[in-house]
Amino acid sequence: MTTIGPSTAPPPAPALAEAVDAAPTEKAVEPQPPPTKWTVGRILLTALLVGFAALFLYPLVWLIAASLKPASQVFDNSLIPRTWRFDNYVEIWNQLPLLNWMFNSVAIALLAAAAVSISSSVVAFGFAYFRFPGRNILFGLVLGTMMLPASVTMIPMYLIWKETGFLGTWVPLFGANLFGSAFYIFLQRQFYLGLPRELFEAARMDGSSYWQLFWRIAMPLSIPSFIIVFLFEFQAAWNNFQGALIYLNAGSVEDFTAPLGIAYAMTKYSPTAGGQGDYQYVMVASLLVTLPMLLLFSFGQRYFIEGVATQGRKG
Secondary structure (H helix, E strand, O other): OOOOOOOOOOOOHHHHHHHHHHOOOOOOOOOOOOOOOOOHHHHHHHHHHHHHHHHHHHHHHHHHHHHOOOHHHOOOOOOOOOOOOOOHHHHHHHHOOHHHHHHHHHHHHHHHHHHHHHHHHHHHHHHHHOOOOOHHHHHHHHHHHHHOOHHHHHHHHHHHHHHHOOOOOOHHHHHHHHHOOHHHHHHHHHHHHOOOHHHHHHHHHOOOOHHHHHHHHHHHHOHHHHHHHHHHHHHHHHOOHHHHHHHOOOOOHHHOOHHHHHHHHHHHOOHHHOOOOOHHHHHHHHHHHHHHHHHHHHHOHHHHHHHHHHHHHHO
8 A cells, every 4th residue: 555655745725725826827918919010002002092081071171161151252162261151051941941851851761761671671582592493584684674774764664653643742752662672682682692591491490481581580680781771772862863853843842852952952043043143052051961871871881891791701
């Protein structure tokens, strides 16, 4: 039998605990990013990016400066007004029904974006999930409609809305979106194809219907792409000057959208049309109409990045 003498016996448990507590603990050091090295190439790239940023920001800065000038100095190309006219932002509400224009644009854009986002998502889910004969041919026909320019379908669409009695209303500006858009269907379908099919098969085994597959699985997982589609269509509907010109131009000025209203203001203040050349009000209106889109895209920026990152991980 092997015996353990006093010199080889393990220390008591309290002594071991005290020794462990007395041992110095080393703190984990977080890695620090390497310092930026300003090479010649990096300096040139930074200068190029700053130059392009200034080039793209110049029209906005010019617009802000022009909105703060009197009528005689609007087009002097100076970015710092010689005479500051802050009352332009107060007088604009008396000169033009800008609030009505912005409300009409927001309402129409929301209806158009919601309609095309939901309808395109439903159609895209059908193309992505269901497998039926002729699916690829039918999807190709849907994509083929993207090759038709808007000028080809303009007259037939106008005749359809005329026969239905919706001329002069908002319906023609968002009604066609109820049937989806080829580009958005393609975009959403590609996103749905990246989702694991096992999720849908498991839900089907649990008794879920096809609508439940779409609303409870596909839609929550496709929020980034859905918001991207919504923002794209909101911007398109907000800037839709041609549609408003065709279907709303015969109505009252208060029923105009923002783009059509600004075009009306340009004509109203034009000296050739009997105006006094008060284009500073047009500049104020243009700036105020731009702000909602800037706020909207600032809100949706992270969804753009998330959508791109998600598609990158799938690739």
